[in-house]
Amino acid sequence: MKDIRVKDINTQLLSDNYYVLNKLTFKYLMRNGEWVTQMREVYDRGDGAGILLYNKAKQTVILTKQFRMPTFMNDNEDGYLVEICAGMLDKDHPEACIIRETEEEVGYRLKGVKKVYEAYSSPGVMTEKMHFFIGEYTDDMKVNEGGGLESEHEDIEVLELPFSEAIDMLHTGKIQDTRTIVLLQYAIIHNLLNAQNN
């Protein structure tokens, strides 16, 4: 049994306008043995899944480019971000989610995916846990142009890039999305695009 050092959690809803923002007041047992009252604002949008799509024969990866308002508000000049294909679970199983998102956002119907990591996105403020996948795509899996859901005004540019170019973008700071950095580094560490590897 884990040692739970939190009690008397009081939840105050601050906003449920689109997702849920709560103010949590709780007692926390410090390592020095003292109980203190703490307050944290916690944003709950559910969990997410993301995937690095790669093609060994072509030595390419598929990424997306889309406008991200929060980044526009913080230093990202035009607000566009190059990212892995990703989406929110919407109560789906992570694997089902990422297969659906891949078809909606970049237009490929995947045969299989491999889960590589599960990690909290921004643990000081969000509840979100991210499920990281990799998946091989081939041209014959293409079923539409991608771009995202028109009904949600998604406006996603599909980028099929040489792996070497994506790595160059990583090293020169042109990729500024943590999830994308994580999976590109995974690809480097595991020599993913090497024809010998599975």
Ligand SMILES: Nc1nc2c(ncn2[C@@H]2O[C@H](COP(=O)(O)OP(=O)(O)O[C@H]3O[C@H](CO)[C@@H](O)[C@H](O)[C@@H]3O)[C@@H](O)[C@H]2O)c(=O)[nH]1
């Ligand atoms: N109206 C409205 N729509 C919103 C709002 N927030 C998000 N949406 C819509 O909700 C949809 C979410 O699309 P997904 O593809 O499921 O999620 P995502 O935005 O790509 O999020 C992915 O990346 C995030 C990191 O940037 C992750 O946090 C998330 O888990 C997921 O992996 C988008 O169409 C977006 O327009 C909002 O506050 N208001």
Ligand SMILES: [Mg+2]
């Ligand atoms: Mg998305």
